[in-house]
Amino acid sequence: MAGHNKWAQIKRQKGVNDAANSAAWGKLSRRITVEAKKAGGDMNAANLRSIIEKAKAANMTKDAIERAVSKSSSDAASLESVTYEAYGPGGAAVIIEALTDNTNRTLQELKGVFAKHNIALASPGSALWAFDKTIDGYAPKTTVPLSEDDSAALMKVMELIDALDDVEDVFTNAE
Numbered sequence: 142m143a144g145h146n147k148w149a150q151i152k153r154q155k156g157v158n159d160a161a162n163s164a165a166w167g168k169l170s171r172r173i174t175v176e177a178k179k180a181g182g183d184m185n186a187a188n189l190r191s192i193i194e195k196a197k198a199a200n201m202t203k204d205a206i207e208r209a210v211s212k213s214s215s216d217a218a219s220l221e222s223v224t225y226e227a228y229g230p231g232g233a234a235v236i237i238e239a240l241t242d243n244t245n246r247t248l249q250e251l252k253g254v255f256a257k258h259n260i261a262l263a264s265p266g267s268a269l270w271a272f273d274k275t276i277d278g279y280a281p282k283t284t285v286p287l288s289e290d291d292s293a294a295l296m297k298v299m300e301l302i303d304a305l306d307d308v309e310d311v312f313t314n315a316e
Contacts, residue, residue: 162200168309169196170209171240175220177213184210191276225251226268228261229298231291233315234268235260236279241307250305258298271314281314291315 172192180186184193189210196206223244225237241247255262272279287295292315299311 165199166196166201166205167306168240169199169201170205170212171220172309173206173209174212175222175240177210178220182210182213223247224265224269226263226265227251227255228263228268229313229315230258230260230294231285231287231315233285233287233291233295233313234263234271234281235295235299235302236268236272236312237302237308238278238310238312239305239307240309247305247307250307251302254298254301254305258294258301260298272312278310279312281312284314284316287315 169192173189173196176186176189176192180189183189193206219242220240221242221244223239223241225239225248227235227237229235237251239247252262254260271281271283273282295313295315299313302308303311
């Protein structure tokens with residue numbers, strides 16, 4: 142009877158937790174690198190401090206944070222922050238923030254997800270009007286009520302979009 146002892150159970154749980162932490166830390170690390178580049182390495186810059194606080198809240202190690210800040214001198218020049226807009230099921234506006242070194246690749250990955258789920262990529266500014274920019278991202282000015290089917294479809298699409306490597310945050314104005 143293989144795989145039934147305590148270590149096998151711990152190993153499986155640890156693997157799942159490590160994979161989740163790795164994905165979250167990777168995104169936070171890229172964001173720290175870009176913000177440190179913008180701040181010129183100044184650790185007291187407001188945007189950099191807020192991202193570092195988010196990283197600490199996600200239990201990111203101090204070493205990993207310092208490595209991301211030190212990487213800003215070389216690596217961040219190639220990273221670019223982009224915002225995409227789309228309309229999802231039920232007419233809900235979707236804002237996607239990504240941090241990428243290749244905007245064409247990121248756009249094609251998003252278009253692939255959109256094509257499978259009949260979502261329209263919107264032109265810049267056409268969905269942004271429904272949101273206010275806040276320190277944590279985007280907050281909806283107006284909300285759109287969705288049916289249960291549309292809500293389930295939107296949640297599935299948002300999970301698929303969030304799973305992409307370059308995507309940092311996904312926001313919607315659905316209720």
